[in-house]
Amino acid sequence: MNLGTPIFELKNVTKQFGSFQSLANINLQIWAGDRVALVGSSGAGKSTMINLLNGTLLPTQGEVWVLGHNLSRLPRKSLRQIQRQIGTIYQQFHLVDNLRVIHNVNAGHLGRWSFFKAAISLISPMEVGTAAIALNQVGIAEKLYERTDRLSGGQQQRVAIARVLVQNPSAILADEPISSLDPERSREIIQMLRQLSQDSGKTLVTSLHAFEYARNYYERIIGLRQGRILFDASPLAVSPSMVEELYRTEE
Amino acid sequence: MNRKDIKGRFHRTLPKQPSLLNSRTMWGLLFVAAVIWSLHESGLFERDLVNVGGWTLVMRFLIAATRPELDVEFLQLTLEATLQTLAYGVCGTAFSLIFGLVGGILSSEVWWQSISLVKFPTPWLVVRFFLAIPRAIHELIWGLFFINIFGLDPLVAVLAIAIPFGAITAKVFSEILDETPRQPLMALLNSGVSPLNAFVYSLIPQSFPNLLSYAFYRFECSIRSAAVLGIIGAGGLGYQILLSLQSLRYEEMWTFLIALVLLSGSTDFWSAMLRRSIGAPSRLDLNLHLSKPKSTLQNTQTLAIHLLQGDRLVKVSLFAAIGLLIFSFWYVNADFTKLSSPQTFDLLIGVIQDSFPPDITKFYQLFTLSAQTLAMSILAIAIAGIGGILLSFPAANNLLLPEDNSHSLWGITVLVFTRFLLLFTRAIPAPIWALIFLFVLFPGILPGAIALAIHNLGILGRLMAEVIENLDQRPLRSLQALGATNSQIFLYGILPRTLSRFVAYILYRWEVCIRATVIVGLVGAGGLGRLLTEQLSSFDYKGLVSTLICFICLTFLVDLISATVRRSLR
Incomplete structure (x- = not known):
């Protein structure tokens, strides 16, 4: 159902950090409803790609188009409006540790709430029902008023997902969401993300360390190596030799 | 199942919202009450506090700042x-x-x-x-x-x-x-x-x-x-x-x-x-x-x-x-x-003999002065704490997220100016500040409190700025990535993670403040400090011992409250 413009598009994108080139001349299109896994070893440029897609970083060269807008050309305010449509989940969760769970989940509203409403909600939580539904969906409704740093790693990642649910974006980005979790927790989180994407038709882009999860849960796999796209194919089309090449260490 | 049903079922199974009346809010209310009591004690609601005649001196003092004495001989004296x-x-x-x-x-x-x-x-x-x-x-x-x-x-x-x-x-x-x-x-x-x-x-x-x-x-x-x-x-x-x-x-x-x-x-x-x-x-x-x-x-x-x-x-x-x-x-x-030297030894023995028995006839006076001293320290730390928090944000070099303002001239100007202000306020000792404020304020605990407040504001502001600079930036960036404005990031990302440490610093400086009420007492601000210095210079050692005991008890009381609050906020 490719309707005209892709939801994400990278045109000749290069990202440089000092003398280190993280991404080199990337061209890429992601369409609404796609479920994409970015795979590769550490330093391949996966996190940089995620940060370019949600507007945290801007490219050194080339253009990043999101929902039909060139992010480099947008003023701050319009950029924020685009960012509301993109929810991100991180490896280290990036939650505010000493706030209660409810406030971290409600942070998903911040793009729509006024400053005043945000301030009042910190004192007396607002839209508790929405937050409770989101937390129930990720299976930890009972933690609503718990302090976030008292939760386990897996539970904190669920809080981060609940925040994205409340934000209700068009696309979900997940930057190595399972690298800090044990295998059982990892599988649960990956399944949950896939289920969410399937039920709501939201685009899902996940960067992953381990190839296994990418093959089992995603329809499209993009292999990154040293800042370049090595392959971009469906799991069936990825051969063992391609995977070997992807993780090969430099001699 | 429609949304309403889900909500209805939830509200029965959901954990109960914790009451707003917890130990934090209790301490907060107590703090507000303490500040109001201190303001009352300072006489703010009753007397005339501002000496209008002093403004000309203030003007002269401020104008003098533009032309400090730079004569060579004088500079040599300054160096010495x-x-x-x-x-x-x-x-x-x-x-x-x-x-x-x-x-x-x-x-x-x-x-x-x-x-x-x-x-x-x-x-x-x-x-x-x-x-x-x-x-x-x-x-x-x-x-x-x-x-x-x-x-x-x-x-x-x-x-x-x-x-x-x-x-x-x-x-x-x-x-x-x-x-x-x-x-x-x-x-x-x-x-x-x-x-x-x-x-x-x-x-x-x-x-x-x-x-x-x-x-x-x-x-x-x-x-x-x-x-x-x-x-x-x-x-x-x-x-x-x-x-x-x-x-x-x-x-x-x-x-x-x-x-x-x-x-x-x-x-x-x-x-x-x-x-x-x-x-x-x-x-x-x-x-x-x-x-x-x-x-x-x-x-x-x-x-x-x-x-x-x-x-x-x-x-x-x-x-x-x-x-x-x-x-x-x-x-x-x-x-x-x-x-x-034997002379020192004799003098010391003499002082000890003079000190006993301590003079306990002025018990009521000591009680009033203790209340004043406490009020002075509370006012001082309230002003210093709030001012320090407000100034620490512009004084931190990383507050507005890096990509936003790292090269803006305005940002750098604000940073340098606030830092200098904080350095200046903390470098001038509190009694000097007190003397300056006595130009325009009548002697009493208010000028003392303001002097202590300004000196401590400089110290607190700098420390708090360090806390902000050491914050983990990633949660802030994640809030920014979902479209929150800078002021919302402040509310949800910065304030919750710094406030408890700020309060700990403020309480610690309060302990220092109650001890420092002595030094502003010396130059005419009220409280036990003034009595202590009077008794020392008139060799009234009997009175001095009872005042000192009273003062030490007061500092221990403040230490105790401070430690209790810090523990309950951890």
């Missing part, structure tokens, strides 16, 4: 005064460190456990108790007391710094030693090494970065104290500032003030550079146990690496410290023989 203050600070620090190291070892739990290896709880607690008394008495009171015994001798300033600071250093050193991992020490002790040797080869080098970092913090404090002690006649910058203020020579006063800011600023800078280079924790965190003990080992290693590789800053600092020490003892030229 600055060196004198510096030398007092250095000598005072040297003695307080020796005192602190010995006292620190003797009052640490680990020392007594290693020499006796019997679980006998009292010895270090006894030492700690005896160290609590010199600590509770402000260095200015010590100074006035020593003037009565030694007369106007440089010895007065050095001892007045060394005794209370030595006791504080001993307390902090003992806590650092007790928190250092003990396995290496136990290994040495178990293989038959004597306790002193075992300490020198394990705990002391292990905790060295923390000890060094705190020693430098004490040096910064000593410099400020040396300036204050000048006011009671010990000489140096404080004395010169007081003289020029009293003779209305504001141009000269500004030159001295600038010298003081430069002296204080360069000590702060040196100390901060050194701490960063050895990776030691922030100075206040040592006081508040906020640093993680596990970092100690790592710090020792980095320090060892620095020394081995000949890190220039650390090496130069060590040589500079030794050079400064020799110079200072030569420059101060104190008559240390007085310490052991």
